[in-house]
Each structure stands twice: as structure tokens, then as C-alpha cells.
Amino acid sequence: MPVIRLRPLPAWLAALLLAGCASTGPASPSARPVLYPNATFNRVGPDQAQREVDQCLHNARNAGLTPQEQDNPAGRSALQGAAVGGVAAAVGALVYGQGPERALRSGAAGAAVGGSAGAVSGAMQARPNATYRHYVQRCLQERGFDVIGWN
Numbered sequence: 127m128p129v130i131r132l133r134p135l136p137a138w139l140a141a142l143l144l145a146g147c148a149s150t151g152p153a154s155p156s157a158r159p160v161l162y163p164n165a166t167f168n169r170v171g172p173d174q175a176q177r178e179v180d181q182c183l184h185n186a187r188n189a190g191l192t193p194q195e196q197d198n199p200a201g202r203s204a205l206q207g208a209a210v211g212g213v214a215a216a217v218g219a220l221v222y223g224q225g226p227e228r229a230l231r232s233g234a235a236g237a238a239v240g241g242s243a244g245a246v247s248g249a250m251q252a253r254p255n256a257t258y259r260h261y262v263q264r265c266l267q268e269r270g271f272d273v274i275g276w277n
Contacts, residue, residue: 155194155254157276158183159262166270175271182265191258212237 151157159179161167167175215236219229254276263273 152276159273160275160277162272162274164272178269182262185265186258186261191261193258195253195255208237211239
């Protein structure tokens with residue numbers, strides 16, 4: 127029976143796919159306001175209502191707000207993952223008597239893997255900025271629209 131060998135997915139591609147899954151939905155920073163079809167919405171129509179949403183999103187950014195909290199969870203998690211992975215791999219190599227040179231190589235490899243895993247984990251923890259959302263909702267409310275959620 128022939129042996130089929132699968133090549134592992136490159137780490138950057140796996141990270142991109144996982145981060146893409148985390149960047150959609152109502153809890154993501156890329157979510158947009160959902161408008162209730164009230165009198166204003168019905169009077170102007172869905173196309174104009176979306177233009178108003180776009181304008182309020184633009185105004186929030188011009189006010190210095192960002193859709194995502196700026197605490198950089200991806201960078202923090204990458205650093206933590208690199209530290210843990212590097213130390214664990216280096217100590218493991220030393221424990222098994224592989225010598226200091228092998229321990230350094232193992233530590234570097236462990237840091238790379240741990241850092242990549244940490245970055246993906248951190249990217250999946252991106253949180254929407256509540257102040258940004260409140261700004262956009264207030265802007266739309268002042269224009270007569272009723273925001274019922276984010277999607």
C-alpha cells in the first residue's frame with residue numbers, strides 16, 4: 127500500500143486562516159451597525175442609510191477612534207508564546223543530555239513555534255472598541271436612525 131505524505135500547512139497560512147475566522151461577526155472589530163427599519167430608515171431607503179453608516183464610521187475614525195482596542199493582544203501573546211516555547215524546548219534538550227549547542231537550536235525553534243502560536247491566539251482575542259461603537263451609534267441616533275446591534 128503506497129504511503130501518502132501530507133505536507134504541513136505553512137505556519138503563516140494557518141495563522142492567516144485562523145485570524146480570518148476571528149475577524150468576523152458581531153464581536154469583531156470589523157462589525158457594522160445594524161439599523162432598525164424605523165421611519166427615518168424607510169424614508170431614506172437602505173442605500174442612503176448605509177451611506178449614513180459609512181459617514182458615521184468615517185467620523186469616528188476622524189475623531190481619533192479605532193474599531194479595535196489598541197492593547198495589541200497579538201503582540202503580547204506572541205512574546206509570551208515565544209518565551210514559553212523557547213525555554214521549554216531548551217530545557218527539554220538539556221534534560222535529555224543533548225548539550226548546550228543543541229539546546230540553543232531547540233530553544234530557537236521552540237521560540238519560533240511558540241511565538242507563532244501566541245500571535246494567532248492573540249489575534250483571535252481582538253476586541254471591539256466600545257467608545258468607537260458608542261460614537262457611531264450616537265452619530266446615527268442624531269441622524270434619526272435606531273441601531274439594534276452590530277453584525
